[in-house]
Amino acid sequence: MKLLALLTLTLTIATQTLHATEVKPNQVLRWFGQTPSSYVSETPYGNNIATGRFVRSGDANIYFEVYGEGSPVVLLHGGLVGSLAEMGQFADKLKNDHQVILVNTRGHGKSDIGSVAPDYAQKAKDLKAVLTELGVERVDVIGFSDGAYTGYQFAADYPDAVHKLVAIGAGEWKEGFVQGGRKDRSTPFQILVDIDPRYWAQQAQIRPEPAKTEQWFKQANKQYDRTTVEKPLFESIHAPVLVLAGENDMNAPLHTVLAAYKMLPDAQLAIIPNTPHPVFAVNFDAVWACIEPFLDQ
Structure with a gap:
């Protein structure tokens, strides 16, 4: 209870600090860990009312944005602290020659958390729902971290839908593996808030269920503890x-x-x-x- 109270207070303080620049439609969003020297697109990825859309996938509304024309490329962001904004430089490079599709993983940005286990099979289904909504049959996929693992799963589950896959920062995942060299996933959500409170203050304003963010964080880590990405999956990917x-x-x-x-x-x-x-x-x-x-x- 003390941790929850502290988290609520921190988010409240951060939101109040940002109140003078409250997030508005089409405002460029901050991505987690952004520094003064970081690349920041002029396009409000993750907050663009002109192109942002939702599709129902199972028990959740999944948010996505589409830019440009040409052969389609899907961009999938990282997990827990990931956002469409972090993929902005890729989108800016690609959208002049391609149809670029950015998808918010459930629980991130404007996508619902949902109630089912957020495993990679479900995330692959969410991506398929987006592509079906758009009438897109085959894509290239660029995924980072969690997005790359979703890309692996999607390529295995929907082989005819993937032309090529770029998997950034995603290797073999044996049972019990914890990213970042840590021994377990016990890091409190508060630690992430403290690292970049401005990011979380913005997220609290755009997420459909901001009060459930800590609960979602725990749910996601619980799922990661059950996750493996090993030989059977890799060998089934032929793209x-x-x-x-x-x-x-x-x-x-x-x-x-x-x-x-x-x-x-x-x-x-x-x-x-x-x-x-x-x-x-x-x-x-x-x-x-x-x-x-x-x-x-």
């Missing part, structure tokens, strides 16, 4: 996959990335030197130099 990661990624250590690459039937590998988990936020040019020719092949 070409670019497995990409930062050399110093603590969430997807190099040996897990190499293991995934070796188990995939049709894979290429790219490791960006001296970069962490959010590799594209640190060295986008190097990441894009790997992705662009892969998609164009």
Whole structure:
């Protein structure tokens, strides 16, 4: 109860601090961990009333945005602290020549939390619901972290729907694996709030159920404790996959990335030197130099 009270107080204080610049429709959103030198798009990804839409998938309304025309590319953000805004530089690069589809994972941004287990099979179903709504049959997918794992699952469950997959920061996931080098998933949600209170203050204003954010955080971590992504899944993916990661990624250590690459039937590998988990936020040019020719092949 004390933690919940502290979380509520912190979010209230952060929201009050942001009150003078309350989030409005079409306002550019902050992404988690954004710094003064970070790339920030002028497009309000995750908050664009002109292109934002919802589709019903099972027990949740899933939010997505669509930009541009051409061959479709889906962008899938990271988990827990992920948002459409973090994928902004990819969207800006792609939308002049492609139809770009950005999807908020359930519990993130404007998507509902829902009540079912947020496993990767469900997240793949949510993506399929978006594509069905749009009448899109086959896509390229670029996923980061949690989004990359969703991409793996989607490519396995809907093989005819995936042309190519770029999986950033996502390797083999054995039972009991905890990202970031931690021993367990006991980190309180408050820690994330303290890292970037401005981000969470904005999220509290756009999420459909902000009071349930801590509950959702616990639910997601409980699901991660039951998650494995191993040989049977990788071997069932026959679309070409670019497995990409930062050399110093603590969430997807190099040996897990190499293991995934070796188990995939049709894979290429790219490791960006001296970069962490959010590799594209640190060295986008190097990441894009790997992705662009892969998609164009």
